[in-house]
Amino acid sequence: MTTSVRDLQERSLGATLRRDAWWIAPALTALVLGSFGIYATWAAWVGNNFEWGPYLSPFYSPLIQTSWWPLSPAFLILIFPLGFRATCYYYRKAYYRAFFLDPVACGVGEPRHGYRGETKFPFILQNMHRFFMYAAVVFIFILSYDVILATRWPVHGVLANGSMLAGPREFGVGVGTLVMLVNVVLLASYTFGCHSLRHLIGGQVDCFSCARGGKARFEAWRGVSALNRHHMLFAWCSLFSVALTDVYIRLCAMGVIHDLRLF
């Protein structure tokens, strides 16, 4: 067999000397991200069954009731968290590999040429990540407020269709409250481990001992860095938790399952 070094290059999709199952990770990523995309689009599109009792789906929070918008209000909301995830440094790795095959795995051939990376439209827009991060931080506070509201139960109870009876409210916790709480904790862990936040909060400082508030910024940077080390884990966990929270509330609203009031 005679060949040139150039022939050894991975010139076509999937060409490689690797013998391990390199295709599993991108295939799983494509499956999970694709499934989430389909579910989120459907859940946003249908525009119903997004609240039950004191619970509100994260896809529809904050609750927007407007006449000028012809589509589901979820589309007005989801543009921000989805923009945050779409421009996220971790997800970029995941979907460049899984969907753009650019590269599909390390040391494996790619299908296309004329690579421009993130230097030209549309991928140059990835540089807007920090602006989506600002919005994502606001959403953490909104969703935290939703958790507080999910502990305010009507004294006279909740009807089977999820309507809350008029009257005073009392403190209470249902399974749905805990589901919403776990969701917001995971979302916060993901959001506050963001690379852009890490940069803005202290990463841009070279000399902490010279900068104003340098020590505080260093500690803040260290805290964000601690979360950032698990950014991938929180990215996936929060993706699942958002979807599962919506599924739980949707199933309650549809009457498929009954929420258990813990106390």
Added chain:
Amino acid sequence: MSEQRTLRLFRGTRERGELKEYQVAAGEGMVVLDAVHAIQAEQAPDLAVRWNCKAGKCGSCSAEINGKPRLMCMTRMSDYAPDETITVTPMRAFPVIKDLVTDVSWNYEVNKRIPAFQPRKPDAPDGTWRMYQYEIERPQEFRKCIECFLCQDVCHVLRTHEKHEAFMGPAMLVRAAVYEMHPLDVVDRREHLHHEGGIGYCNITKCCTEVCPESITITDNAIIPLKERVVDANYDPLAALWRKITG
């Protein structure tokens, strides 16, 4: 007790070559570089292979083993199944000189063009500076780089798309980060990184981090922070406004 192992090595030059098969008696604890040396000693005295420390610290014996960029001296034969053929090829991002040896001089040329470290004025009258360990730890991580260039090799921008003219590659971004994040340094390298360095070509696939034998978190700790600094200077109108207000 030794066992017979099959290795396929690239033999040839930049223009032409072939994958040639050899049988080697592999003993316990043997690494791929040992096997290659055994072939060189007993079967192919003209085999070209670059090596030095055999301890994973000099970065000389970089190659691709079964398609993965690795140091030959840090890859155990026992990592592979006894009946598995081990294929060793030169790094593909660089021109082959002969057999497993590549010409990595491009990296040093790129390195020369990175604006050099320049400290601020001395802090003390005796011409010395003051800094703290906690603020120098960031660039110290990058100082672990042994210049094996495996990260350059695995980077698809260089390896597949051959953007050597436009993109400096992860190893050189790490080198730039050493200076850029140094608490004493006063040089602004963002324009260099943005234009000559072509940092925008990196699409964060983290292959460089995966192959680094020194476990440097190249993407998260060097490249992304540098990308964010480039965003500060070029893509953030709020930051520009803030700079204007605060002078």
